[in-house]
Amino acid sequence: MEVYLDGSWEEFEAWIREKAGSDFRWKIRPKDTRSNREMIAEFILADIRRRNGGFPVGNAFIEKT
Numbered sequence: 001m002e003v004y005l006d007g008s009w010e011e012f013e014a015w016i017r018e019k020a021g022s023d024f025r026w027k028i029r030p031k032d033t034r035s036n037r038e039m040i041a042e043f044i045l046a047d048i049r050r051r052n053g054g055f056p057v058g059n060a061f062i063e064k065t
Helices: 002-006 009-020 034-050
Strands: 024-026 062-064
Touching: 002 009, 002 034, 009 024, 009 034, 009 062
Parallel strands: none
Antiparallel strands: 024 062
């Protein structure tokens, strides 16, 4: 995951799409900082764990389309 935290914003969004298995849209698009990327990635991974491997339909920042 480190490459997506340090890479371009497009690479970070590609990581999210890979985890989601589909496209998504931002509910709230945060400023592009490493700490914001870490926070979003942690939320996504925690949601996936809570759903036993399934990507959440939506969370505070994104929703699957």
